[in-house]
Amino acid sequence: MFDNVSKFGITSRAFNNNICSLKKYNPRDFVSDPYRRIDDTPFGGDPGMVMKIEPLELALNKATTEQQELGSNKPLKVYLSPQGKKVNQQMINDLSKHDGIIFVCGRYEGVDERFIERNIDLEISLGDFVVSGGEIPAMMVIDAIIRQLDGALGHEDSAVADSFMNGLLDYPHYTKPRVYEGVEVPEVLLSGDHKQIEKWRLKMSLWRTYQRRPELLEERDLNKIEYGLLAELVNQLDPKG
Numbered sequence: 001m002f003d004n005v006s007k008f009g010i011t012s013r014a015f016n017n018n019i020c021s022l023k024k025y026n027p028r029d030f031v032s033d034p035y036r037r038i039d040d041t042p043f044g045g046d047p048g049m050v051m052k053i054e055p056l057e058l059a060l061n062k063a064t065t066e067q068q069e070l071g072s073n074k075p076l077k078v079y080l081s082p083q084g085k086k087v088n089q090q091m092i093n094d095l096s097k098h099d100g101i102i103f104v105c106g107r108y109e110g111v112d113e114r115f116i117e118r119n120i121d122l123e124i125s126l127g128d129f130v131v132s133g134g135e136i137p138a139m140m141v142i143d144a145i146i147r148q149l150d151g152a153l154g155h156e157d158s159a160v161a162d163s164f165m166n167g168l169l170d171y172p173h174y175t176k177p178r179v180y181e182g183v184e185v186p187e188v189l190l191s192g193d194h195k196q197i198e199k200w201r202l203k204m205s206l207w208r209t210y211q212r213r214p215e216l217l218e219e220r221d222l223n224k225i226e227y228g229l230l231a232e233l234v235n236q237l238d239p240k241g
């Protein structure tokens with residue numbers, strides 16, 4: 001599954017350029033029984049299976065030792081879980097500063113709770129929905145972290161304008177053709193006037209955030225210029241102000 005991040009696009013380039021590295025550990029390689037079972041029935045009854053503690057802990061210990069050998073003193077142990085703290089850009093930025101992270105991906109009904117209590121530093125969730133395994137959530141988080149690493153993106157600035165990086169949603173983007181089925185690209189983007197383009201982009205970011213995610217504006221103190229631009233837009237829409 002992890003070929004998705006290790007073999008394609010920006011993330012694969014980052015691995016090839018040694019900006020970061022990724023190693024995978026399969027808990028099945030840490031069991032001695034011939035069926036390589038890593039799950040068992042839950043105490044107390046219930047449908048579904050639970051991941052056993054021992055193979056997980058052996059795999060985690062191996063990953064920890066190998067990360068330490070690579071120079072990460074105390075790798076952060078993160079469990080992907082719908083019950084965790086919801087991931088946002090701020091969390092990604094913080095995670096990107098760690099020199100080593102181990103992501104534990106659950107399956108079935110999840111993992112034996114004692115494994116979490118004994119080993120995990122942080123539980124994180126991709127949102128209030130349940131997927132079948134932690135691998136896809138882990139890949140999303142790994143991709144988002146790599147975007148924040150120095151030198152990972154071709155154009156150094158490309159992450160700066162991304163949504164959430166400055167607490168606002170991104171502005172709309174356009175490319176050729178200039179007119180498509182009668183629909184034109186906004187005039188200002190063709191003007192070559194970089195100051196006006198910057199102003200338009202900031203306005204669009206503010207407007208999008210106001211319309212789609214107003215709670216983000218409450219979390220972020222707008223400066224005088226931003227406030228003025230947004231007020232202008234709101235007033236244009238509602239002449240009463």
Ligand SMILES: C[S@@+](CC[C@H](N)C(=O)[O-])C[C@H]1O[C@@H](n2cnc3c(N)ncnc32)[C@H](O)[C@@H]1O
Pocket residue numbers: 079080081082083104105106107108109110111124125126127128129130131132133134135137
């Ligand atoms: C079917 S889920 C288990 C859900 C668990 N019974 C619960 O309700 O909390 C199997 C695994 O998928 C991963 N997972 C599911 N939803 C997730 C989410 N929203 N965010 C992160 N990981 C998730 C976790 O690693 C979890 O152990």
